[in-house]
């Protein structure tokens with residue numbers, strides 16, 4: 424990369440200050456507004472993430488234009504990130520439309536295949552000064568069984584993966600999983616510290632939903648610079664709306680989503696405060 428990507432600079436700065444950036448997934452205009460409202464209120468930068476499913480729903484151009492215009496409207500410094508992409512065409516598309524960073528998720532493949540796929544993306548992304556995130560080890564996806572100690576990232580493979588791929592951000596498996604937890608997860612903070620010692624890139628914690636504030640704080644203390652947060656956003660937004668529409672025959676679309684936006688913004692603001700060390 425010729426000059427350092429601004430998002431990576433910001434993540435490094437946050438890490439040095441014992442802070443992290445919240446990476447919040449948005450799904451529609453309303454969750455996007457809620458996230459930006461919270462970031463504005465907390466005077467914080469934010470990473471706006473879209474999964475392939477969201478891009479399938481909104482379209483890459485609409486999602487990009489919405490995120491950029493909304494961040495501008497709210498006066499928030501926001502970074503646009505592609506979350507958990509497996510399809511190279513989609514990654515190319517997002518690079519073309521001006522994402523700040525993209526994740527290539529080849530974590531289901533064995534080490535050398537994961538390295539190979541990450542290297543291909545790094546080659547094209549770095550030409551445009553776009554950062555690349557990859558996952559080493561395996562963080563269970565939505566609906567999969569929680570992490571039971573298998574698939575956790577080792578410091579050796581994390582270090583070797585960085586040397587071979589030159590990815591900018593590394594998602595690591597220390598016991599978190601996507602979605603709500605059926606049992607309290609046992610996070611391996613010693614492992615995080617050991618990885619943090621040998622990896623000089625921002626580390627990413629996936630599966631932020633359902634973890635306690637203390638777990639977030641310990642993760643940040645251990646060297647996590649980006650915390651991914653999605654399921655609680657969907658859950659809070661939709662459950663608030665379900666409740667407020669129960670027995671309510673309001674059809675004004677400018678009114679019915681407002682309670683959902685409000686509760687989601689409160690939730691996101693609380694998470695931003697934890698990331699900022701408050």
Ligand code: 13P
Pocket residue numbers: 448506507600601602603628629630631632651652653654655
């Ligand atoms: P949660 O849905 O568990 O918050 O995980 C978010 C995530 O890791 C997005 O990549």
Ligand code: ZN
Pocket residue numbers: 507601629630651
């Ligand atoms: Zn994730």
